Structure formats: structure tokens, C-alpha cells
Amino acid sequence: MWSLFMGTGYNLNITADQKADHGLPWAAAYYRQQMEDIGKNDPSMIGCLPPGPRRITGGGLTKIIHAPSLMVMLSEDLTYRQIFLDGRPLPLDPQPSFMGYSVGHWDGDTLVVESSGFNDRTWLDMGGHPHTEALRVTERFHRTAFGRMDLAVTLNDPMAYAAPWTVKVNVGMSPDTEFIEYVCAESEKSAHLVGRSAEEKQVKVAPEILAKYAGTYESLPEKASRRTVYRITFLGGDLFIDIDGKGNIPFIPMSQNTFSPRLGGTFVFYTDEEGAVTHFVSHGADAVVTAVRKR
Numbered sequence: 618m619w620s621l622f623m624g625t626g627y628n629l630n631i632t633a634d635q636k637a638d639h640g641l642p643w644a645a646a647y648y649r650q651q652m653e654d655i656g657k658n659d660p661s662m663i664g665c666l667p668p669g670p671r672r673i674t675g676g677g678l679t680k681i682i683h684a685p686s687l688m689v690m691l692s693e694d695l696t697y698r699q700i701f702l703d704g705r706p707l708p709l710d711p712q713p714s715f716m717g718y719s720v721g722h723w724d725g726d727t728l729v730v731e732s733s734g735f736n737d738r739t740w741l742d743m744g745g746h747p748h749t750e751a752l753r754v755t756e757r758f759h760r761t762a763f764g765r766m767d768l769a770v771t772l773n774d775p776m777a778y779a780a781p782w783t784v785k786v787n788v789g790m791s792p793d794t795e796f797i798e799y800v801c802a803e804s805e806k807s808a809h810l811v812g813r814s815a816e817e818k819q820v821k822v823a824p825e826i827l828a829k830y831a832g833t834y835e836s837l838p839e840k841a842s843r844r845t846v847y848r849i850t851f852l853g854g855d856l857f858i859d860i861d862g863k864g865n866i867p868f869i870p871m872s873q874n875t876f877s878p879r880l881g882g883t884f885v886f887y888t889d890e891e892g893a894v895t896h897f898v899s900h901g902a903d904a905v906v907t908a909v910r911k912r
Contacts, residue, residue, distance in 0.1 A: 618791040621676035621768065626864025627784060628675050629744040629879060631772075633864030635782055637853050644747050644777040651745025652867045653818070656879050660739055665801035667696045667715035669739030670754055673732070674770050674786055678796065688721065688728075693799045700730050707733050713750050715739060730756040741772065744866070744879065749776040764790035822870045827856050829894050830876075830886055834908040847897075847908055858884075 623631070629652075632639050640648060651658060660666045672692060680691040688700040700719040711718045711734030718734040732754040741748050752774040759767045766788040773781035834847040848859040849868065856868035858878050866878040874886045882901035889895050899906040 618794055619679050619681060619766070620787075620789050620791045621674075621679055622787050623674050623784060624787065624863035625860055626862075626866050628742055629866045630864055631674065631742040631744075631746055631784060632778075632782065633859075633866070634784075639779050639782070640746070641777055641779065647747050648745050649867070651740075652879060653869055655869065655877060656743065656745075658745070659743065661801070662743075666738060668694070669715045670717065670732070670735055670741060670748065670752060670772070671739060671743075672696060672698070672716065673754055673756060674784055675742070676786075678791060678794075680796065688730075691796075693796045694801065695798070707731055713737075717754070724757075726759065728756075728758040730758070732756070747777060748772075748774045751776040758788075764792075766790075817871050820870045820872055822873055824851075824854055826873065827851055827854075827870075829892075830856060832894070833911045834897060835911055836906050836908045845906070845908070 622628075626633055638645075657663060661668045661671065676690070676692065678693055682689040682691070686701070686703040688702060690698040690700070696716060698716050698719060700721045702721045704722070705720055707720055708718060713734055713736035715736060715738070717732045719730055719732040721728055721730040723729070733752070735748065735750065735752050735754075737747070737749050739748070740746060752772065755771040755773075757767075757769045757771075761767055768786040768788045769783050770786055771781055771783045772778075828851045831849050831851040834849065836845040836847075838844055846861055848862075850857050850859070850865065852865075856870075856876065857865035858868045858876075859865050868876040868878055868884075870876055871883060875883055876886075877883050882899055884897045884899050886894055886897045894910055896907060896909045899908065
């Protein structure tokens with residue numbers, strides 16, 4: 618049993634480390650629209666479709682069954698992957714499927730897995746980065762110690778992105794545990810997953826106001842179980858938030874001083890008598906966190 622997780626920032630923006638023009642215009646516009654809709658169109662969480670390549674980078678709890686000529690990866694949501702290790706090549710024209718078609722080979726003590734044949738009905742992350750059926754994914758698994766493994770995942774979709782890119786996935790053994798079956802269609806759907814309201818969609822925040830919020834903020838110890846560092850940047854006319862160095866996430870305006878990165882609730886900024894931004898308060902489902910501006 619292993620846990621695979623990229624980190625909150627990359628789960629919402631898998632291209633966080635890439636240049637602004639990394640996504641082709643149609644893909645960038647699609648991602649922006651999904652973030653502005655606050656996840657209401659998520660094909661896996663809302664539509665209950667299999668996660669597709671998103672399972673590779675943010676697989677969560679995964680059971681790996683390894684035989685000499687086949688590796689099987691099982692997930693709690695009843696999806697699975699078969700990785701053929703018998704020397705066969707990737708099919709030239711596979712039938713598109715949610716989880717794709719995978720083959721693997723050894724490069725020294727690193728297992729290299731190549732996958733293709735994904736249909737285009739899923740996202741690459743929770744934020745809404747799309748992909749096409751041209752997507753090809755290469756994984757490199759390397760055991761570093763008992764219970765630890767490095768995983769680098771390279772994504773290449775020339776129909777949606779300007780160049781291939783690689784993300785690192787945190788992988789750790791999860792001993793003494795087992796799956797708890799999860800079936801999306803049987804889960805309770807929230808009536809609040811409706812995206813932004815009509816009024817919120819009309820919100821326009823001037824660039825000079827957005828720029829005022831840029832800076833580094835730290836949560837107050839008495840308001841959080843641990844201190845968290847938030848870096849807010851103003852890039853290309855938009856605000857982005859990075860939480861503990863986990864990658865930039867678009868900060869969607871809900872009002873002139875309230876923003877949402879989809880996950881983590883809403884962030885409300887406050888100013889002093891001179892109009893300088895002093896802190897924000899994050900309102901989430903399980904906590905209210907105050908973070909003060911450091912610079």
C-alpha cells in the first residue's frame with residue numbers, strides 16, 4: 618500500500634512551474650473557465666467518471682501488486698491500472714479508455730512506465746487542465762529506501778501544451794492499512810457545488826487593487842495547528858496563491874477583497890486605516906485561519 622500525492626498546489630495547477638504560455642490558447646482558456654466555475658464541472662468529483670491520468674499524479678492510496686510480467690495498481694474508487702512488463706510495445710492506435718494502456722521496462726533499478734490511449738473526457742488536475750487523446754505519460758519509479766520511493770511523471774500532449782513537462786510525486790508506504798471502498802455515485806452530492814453566483818461572475822477587480830494583495834503571509838500559531846506560509850503574486854493581470862511552496866493556484870475574485878482558490882475556502886483581505894493590506898482570514902470547511910502580512 619502506497620500513498621501518491623503531488624501537493625495541494627499542483628493538484629489544482631499541474632503546470633504551476635511552467636511559463637504562462639505553456640498551455641495552448643484553447644487549453645489555457647478552458648482551465649481558466651473551470652477555475653472560475655470553482656470546480657462545478659469536475660468530471661470525476663461531480664460527473665463520477667474514472668479519474669484517468671489524474672490517478673497517475675494524484676493517486677492517493679494505491680495498492681501495487683507486482684508480478685514478473687505484470688504490475689497492477691488498485692485504487693479505493695474501484696479503478697485499476699495494468700502495466701505490462703512482458704516486453705510488448707505500446708499499441709500504435711489503442712482504443713481510447715479512461716485509464717489508458719501502459720507498458721513498463723527496467724532501466725537499471727528504475728521502473729519506466731509509458732502510457733497512452735487515454736480518452737479526452739477527464740482532467741489532468743482538480744483545477745481543470747484538459748488533455749487530448751494525444752496525451753502520453755512516462756513514469757519513472759525508483760525505490761530509495763524501505764518505505765520510500767521517488768516518482769517523476771512526464772506529460773506530453775502536443776495538442777494542448779507547448780512542450781512536455783515533468784512533475785514530482787510524493788510517494789510513501791502506508792503500512793497496516795487497507796482500502797475502504799468508495800463509489801462516487803453513492804456519495805452525497807452537495808447542493809452548494811454550483812460555481813460562482815451570477816453576481817460573483819460580474820466582479821472585476823482593477824489591476825492596481827490586485828497588486829496590493831501581493832506579498833508573503835504567515836498564519837498565526839494560535840489560529841492554526843502549524844504555521845503556514847502563503848505567497849501571493851500578481852502575474853499577467855491575475856493573482857496566484859502558493860501555499861507552503863506547493864505551486865501557484867489561480868486566485869479567483871469573489872468580491873473586491875475576497876478570493877477563492879477553489880480548495881481551502883474563501884480568503885478575505887483586510888486593510889489598515891491607510892489602506893495597506895495587513896492580513897487575511899481564510900474560511901474553510903474545517904477551520905478559520907488568520908494570516909498576517911510579513912512583506
